[in-house]
Amino acid sequence: MIFKSGSAIQTEQIGSELAKKLKPGDFVALYGDLGAGKTAFVRGAVSVLNPRAPVCSPTYSIVNCYGGDPRIYHFDLYRIENEDDLYSTGYYDYVEEGAIVFCEWCEKVPSAIPENAIKVTIKGDGDSERVIEIC
Ligand SMILES: Nc1ncnc2c1ncn2[C@@H]1O[C@H](COP(=O)(O)OP(=O)(O)OP(=O)(O)O)[C@@H](O)[C@H]1O
Ligand SMILES: [Mg+2]
DSSP states (O other): OEEEESSHHHHHHHHHHHHTTOOTTOEEEEEOOTTSSHHHHHHHHHHHHSTTOOOOOOTTTSEEEOOTTTTEEEEEOTTOOSHHHHHTTTHHHHHHTTOEEEEEOGGGOGGGSOTTOEEEEEEOOTTSOEEEEEO
């Protein structure tokens, strides 16, 4: 499916529509350049799954947990170089526990992304319109 988004709010809305279809154990892999809107997309999705959770970028923390049942985890692999780095964050435990996982910068460690992941690719940046592909 392909969507167009003219604002961060619209990108959040597209994220919230996807969230309504998510099940425990789903992994949402996000692709796109710096500032594409990956975190905005996750913010919209989490607003449906656990409305009180404040979503912020895990660029430095690597992973944020937003509570919920099932648990919601938000990874950002921007600063991760390889699978060993990722292992030390507990990533593989989170992915296996039946949580819903959102993961930004999946380009960084392609081998760590589950084959059955829902892939969200956001093209565009700055003030330009975004093209969001979900497959
Ligand atoms: N259509 C749009 N969709 C999403 N964000 C938009 C859009 N138009 C403008 N923006 C702006 O682009 C920025 C997107 O920031 P966001 O943190 O979501 O990007 P990101 O892809 O997570 O970046 P990073 O790679 O640094 O994690 C915000 O400042 C937002 O206001
Ligand atoms: Mg981000």
